[in-house]
Amino acid sequence: MEKHFDLLYDAGPTGCGELIMNLFLTMKKMEPGQIIKVISYDPGAREDLPAWCRMQKHTLLNREDFGKTSYYFIEKG
Secondary structure (H helix, E strand, C coil): CCCCCCEEEEEECCCHHHHHHHHHHHHHCCCCCCEEEEEECCCCHHHHHHHHHHHHCCEEEEEEEECCEEEEEEECC
8 A cells, every 4th residue: 555645755776875965955845744755775774764764853654675675754853
């Protein structure tokens, strides 16, 4: 079942430093409570994104892994 989201960010193979910076800038434009779906092929994101969400007071609602691709649903805090 497809989850609801307000914005899609396909990070592709972008490394975590660049991914986090782009995600930070994208989420700055969002309203609190909105949900972004992030697609990443970088295995490091599986560790980095949850930690970044905690530090930024965002809520990681779900992560789904399909092979090397991960889908993250993050609610802006």
